[in-house]
Amino acid sequence: MLDTRLNGTGGHGAQRAVGERSEVAPGSDRGLDTPDPELIERPKRRRFTAEYKLRILRAADACSKSGEMGALLRREGLYTSHLSDWRRQRDEGALTALDRPRGRRRPNPLETENAELRRRLERAEADLAKARKVIEVQGNVSALLGELLAPGSAKTAPKRGR
Numbered sequence: 001m002l003d004t005r006l007n008g009t010g011g012h013g014a015q016r017a018v019g020e021r022s023e024v025a026p027g028s029d030r031g032l033d034t035p036d037p038e039l040i041e042r043p044k045r046r047r048f049t050a051e052y053k054l055r056i057l058r059a060a061d062a063c064s065k066s067g068e069m070g071a072l073l074r075r076e077g078l079y080t081s082h083l084s085d086w087r088r089q090r091d092e093g094a095l096t097a098l099d100r101p102r103g104r105r106r107p108n109p110l111e112t113e114n115a116e117l118r119r120r121l122e123r124a125e126a127d128l129a130k131a132r133k134v135i136e137v138q139g140n141v142s143a144l145l146g147e148l149l150a151p152g153s154a155k156t157a158p159k160r161g162r
Contacts, residue, residue: 050096053086 056076060083063069073080 048082054090057083057086057090 056072056078059072060069063072072078073083
């Protein structure tokens with residue numbers, strides 16, 4: 001209790017801001033690798049599966065003697081409000097909906113493969129159309145060159161002399 005007389009700031013009942021650490025006394029036996037007991041991790045919300053809820057509800061409904069329900073709740077770390085909510089969900093048929101995985105549904109593998117094949121088909125058709133245009137242009141160029149280079153088709157221009 002000697003710490004309580006240090007300017008009225010320290011001691012057993014001293015208040016600290018959230019997350020503020022107290023100074024480690026020199027020579028204390030607490031090492032650097034031990035966690036600080038004053039800072040706690042943010043608690044995680046518990047999630048219960050539908051089959052767990054149904055199993056607990058069956059066990060709770062089977063309790064007939066006095067004290068059995070309390071023992072079940074203590075053993076599982078539950079509250080009576082859990083049971084009342086779960087019973088309401090069971091009666092509404094919501095537990096079957098809670099059992100489904102969260103998020104987007106996975107696409108059907110056949111639909112995925114079909115979409116990929118359609119994309120490949122579109123790319124192949126676009127490449128084919130380009131190739132046909134190139135072949136057409138090459139044919140036109142070949143025809144023009146054939147006309148220009150054919151003997152007698154081109155008029156020779158008079159040569160200029162110096």
